[in-house]
Amino acid sequence: METRLTADDGIELKEITVEDYRPKNTVLRVIAIVLSYIFHPLFIPVYIIWLLLNTQAYMFAQFTPAEKAIALVRFFIIYSFFPLVTVLLAKGLGFLKSVYLKTQKERIIPYIASNLYYFWMCYVLRHQPDFPKEAVYLSMAIFIASCAGLMANIYMKVSMHTMGMGIMLGFTGMMAMGEATNYTIYFSISLLIAGLVSSARMIVSDHTPREIYTGLLIGVLSMAAAVWADGILP
Numbered sequence: 285m286e287t288r289l290t291a292d293d294g295i296e297l298k299e300i301t302v303e304d305y306r307p308k309n310t311v312l313r314v315i316a317i318v319l320s321y322i323f324h325p326l327f328i329p330v331y332i333i334w335l336l337l338n339t340q341a342y343m344f345a346q347f348t349p350a351e352k353a354i355a356l357v358r359f360f361i362i363y364s365f366f367p368l369v370t371v372l373l374a375k376g377l378g379f380l381k382s383v384y385l386k387t388q389k390e391r392i393i394p395y396i397a398s399n400l401y402y403f404w405m406c407y408v409l410r411h412q413p414d415f416p417k418e419a420v421y422l423s424m425a426i427f428i429a430s431c432a433g434l435m436a437n438i439y440m441k442v443s444m445h446t447m448g449m450g451i452m453l454g455f456t457g458m459m460a461m462g463e464a465t466n467y468t469i470y471f472s473i474s475l476l477i478a479g480l481v482s483s484a485r486m487i488v489s490d491h492t493p494r495e496i497y498t499g500l501l502i503g504v505l506s507m508a509a510a511v512w513a514d515g516i517l518p
Contacts, residue, residue, distance in 0.1 A: 306487050316484035323481045325448035329363040329426055330356065332455055335470065336418060340459075343416035355415075362405045363426065370397040386490070388441050395434040402427040410514075417514065418459065424510035425451050425503075432502045443491045443499035449478040450503015458507060 307313070337344060337352050344352055374380045374393050385391045406423040409415050429447050436442045456474040460467035482496050 313488055316487040319481055319484040320445060320488060323445065323448070323477060325444045326364045326367055328448035328452055329422065330360050332422055332452060333359045333419065336416075336422075339467075339470070340416070340418070343418065346414055358405075362401050366401045367394060367398045370394055385444075388437050391437050391441070392434070395430060395437060399427065399430050399434065402430050418455075421458070421507065421510045421514060422451075422455055424513060425454065425507040428509050428513075429502055429506035432506060433499075436498060436502065440495050440498065441491065442502065443482075443485055443489070443496050445485050445489075446478070446482050446496050446499030447503045447506075449474075449481050450500040450505075451507055452503070453478055453500070454504040454507025457504075458511065 334356060337356065344355075347355065371380065371383050371385070371394050375383050379393055380390045381387075382390070385394060402423070406420070406427045409420045409423050429451055433442050433444065433447055452474050453471070456467060456471040460471040478500065482500065485491050485496055486493070
């Protein structure tokens with residue numbers, strides 16, 4: 285049990301007791317923390333493009349091994365390095381109290397900055413015919429999810445971790461339905477990982493179940509929207 289301050293109808297502060305449903309087991313919490321770091325949303329796009337490069341070699345038949353490595357590095361720079369540096373700079377300049385972005389207000393600057401990076405990556409990939417359409421779908425889905433996350437941030441602190449999980453689920457599900465290569469196993473693994481990460485965020489974060497599920501929904505719908513949008517954009 286824990287206590288919080290809240291305002292009643294008379295705008296008077298009063299202390300209420302809230303049941304803390306998060307488990308206190310130390311081992312569970314350590315595992316949840318490790319999972320949260322390994323499957324941090326900054327790394328999910330890199331994991332996905334790495335999977336695509338290694339399981340769908342025919343899509344990158346025109347790429348040399350060096351060009352494949354460069355593609356992986358590009359994804360890391362745009363989706364991991366730049367957003368991380370943005371958060372660290374904002375923290376160093378005093379715009380953020382914590383690099384963990386614990387409040388909705390602290391998430392505004394990282395969201396806006398990341399949207400610029402993600403839009404640029406999406407634009408570049410769409411105009412590079414050597415990249416397969418699946419990589420374009422991924423970049424568009426990440427941009428759409430980030431925009432949706434920024435809008436949802438007005439009302440709730442949507443879990444960025446589960447947004448990443450939703451994109452991963454949407455991507456592997458798309459590949460499982462459309463590719464000759466059996467992607468069902470990867471979709472099954474994605475479901476398992478998404479469940480573990482969602483549970484981990486329930487354990488070690490202050491997210492509510494609604495924020496966890498909303499993040500998953502945004503991620504999955506963003507992938508579907510990316511596939512749809514790519515078909516109507518010039």
